[in-house]
């Protein structure tokens with residue numbers, strides 16, 4: 001996979017090494033063990049998902065700005081959320097908050113297909129073009145308010161929310177398939193708990209996994225645009 005980024009002055013083609021070290025230190029080193037997740041993190045070129053001014057930092061242990069006030073998630077979080085879904089490979093997955101498309105690309109290697117919703121039109125179209133150019137054929141980027149889910153593809157075997165929510169949006173629970181799993185950061189605007197939800201025989205079970213910090217989920221069941229108050233209670 002070559003484009004002008006591989007030929008940038010001062011950037012020899014050392015992304016592969018950087019990526020391998022990222023997986024070794026940040027992902028495996030912090031306890032992520034599912035082989036498919038480690039392979040997917042090693043396969044997806046994160047440097048294509050960050051703005052050119054952050055190329056040198058593409059494989060570092062941090063979220064990075066992607067424009068429109070949003071960020072691409074920290075690599076560890078991307079892997080931890082993917083692992084928490086325990087994907088077997090045949091699932092239909094919904095992501096809320098596509099952003100750069102990076103998390104969706106990782107998920108696409110672990111599942112049958114991914115529908116990723118992004119409310120910002122510029123980010124949505126950039127992510128769509130990027131994923132197409134990189135050949136991720138089983139990801140669809142849709143523009144809209146993902147706090148309402150995406151009804152036309154429901155139910156989903158797995159749902160991953162990439163933005164911090166004040167509470168679990170009820171439409172997402174409705175659109176989760178029987179025996180499905182969801183991971184979602186829930187909490188206040190600047191600190192959340194990564195929460196895993198599973199649906200068994202119509203009942204919903206919830207557990208907390210990691211402390212985390214995500215940009216706010218907006219929309220009908222997210223935080224209000226002008227404040228840190230949630231739209232619903």
Ligand code: SAH
Nearest residue numbers: 072097099100102103119146147162218219
């Ligand atoms: N998964 C992304 C991380 C993006 S940050 C990546 O890998 O790059 C979270 C994203 O959620 C932002 O792009 C933001 O615009 C988007 N977002 C926030 N509220 C949303 C909503 N209600 N519906 C869809 N996207 C939303």
